[in-house]
Amino acid sequence: IRRGSRCSTSKAFLRPIRSRRNIHISLNSHATRILINPTTMKAFGVEFVRAGRKHVIIARKEVIMTAGAINTPQILMLSGIGPRKELNKFKIPILKELAVGENLQDHVGMGGFTFLVNKPVSIVQQRFQAFPMTMQYIMNAKGPMTTLGGVEGLAFVNTKYGNRSWPDLQFHMAPASVNSDNGARVRKVLGLTDRLYNTVYRPIANRDVFTLIPLLLRPKSRGWVRLRSKNPFVSPAINANYFDHPDDIKILVEGAKMGVRIAEAQAFKQFGPRVHRIPFPNCSKFRFGSDEYWECHIRT
Structure with missing residues (x-):
């Protein structure tokens, strides 16, 4: 900064x-x-x-x-x-x-964890015009462009699986979600399929929302990086090996449940937050909000 x-x-x-x-x-x-x-x-x-x-x-x-x-x-x-x-x-x-090349670690997180709100307080693309928004930032240092990379809050927390001397989970809190640009760009960056976007996020396109993203701080799974060629211009093979260790998925499932409790906190009551409950298509066989559902959501 x-x-x-x-x-x-x-x-x-x-x-x-x-x-x-x-x-x-x-x-x-x-x-x-x-x-x-x-x-x-x-x-x-x-x-x-x-x-x-x-x-x-x-x-x-x-x-x-x-x-x-x-x-x-x-x-x-x-x-x-x-x-x-x-x-x-x-x-x-x-x-x-x-x-x-061994011991590759990554802070994998849970994407698409969306909460609807009742007030126009989030970043919705159709609400903003590029030039006025830019001038508002340049002249007054105010407006959506003051958001630091789309993240307005961070939290470092302990789950029941962690060592109390250091957090095992981080939350990114963003005033937007996959639906906030009506499918123009974010869905492509994240690689969402048409089926997933159209089922879950298109019904709330351009609605006011916020996102909580639980991320592993100390993953136990280990991946690798290996050569595909001796040509330095050929990218290496990468295997992140996400969730190879069962504790990683357990911690993120706990993070999802903590996220719901955060949204229910008194400080958020004025915005009327509620978790977006349309299930991921491939997870609909599980009860929404159950550990099995959150695990399926995270793996998706």
Whole structure:
């Protein structure tokens, strides 16, 4: 957050120092390999491709890997650090055998958990015109564009399955849902099928709603990232392995029930909130609101 507004990492950290003599930022560059001395096992440079040409940068002190949870293991394996079986598969010389790419974890959450309200307090696309809304934000720092990424509230809570010393569940609270743009964009971003959207969300298109999204803070399921090719421009294979551990789904089911209780709290009474009760088509065989129903909803 900068001056009350959300800003990117680039604006917050790179732009203020871009004129320093000791920093060079190479845009549109694809890192392909870490250069490692096979004798000392010390990284001494980085290989990358920019505009179709291969470049090599030699490090005087150190190389810092910050390519994220997916590309970091990919680059390490392409550099010869990883499971022997995976590297042999693509005839990559092995510098160090390590379990690179294993132990992938993700904060999976429950989507589409929607509550109807009686007051015009949520973000409904047809209610706003782009130019007036933008000017309201620029001139007065007010209006829908002041919402930080669509999330207006966060909560960190313990379920009955958690260790009381740290929360095992997080809630994102958003003043909108899948229905808020009448199916124009959000449903496509989330990959909802026509059947799911038309059955559950089209009947409440453009209605005032809010969403509670329970997310796992400490998932127990573990996935993996593996190479599909020794070509660094081929994306790796990813298996998040969601809900492989039974505790993960139990915690999110508990989160759904907690979400209903949150909406029933006294502070929300003035808005008349009630959970949207049209069931997901593939979950209609379960009683709405039962543990079995919430599990089906979450897995969908």
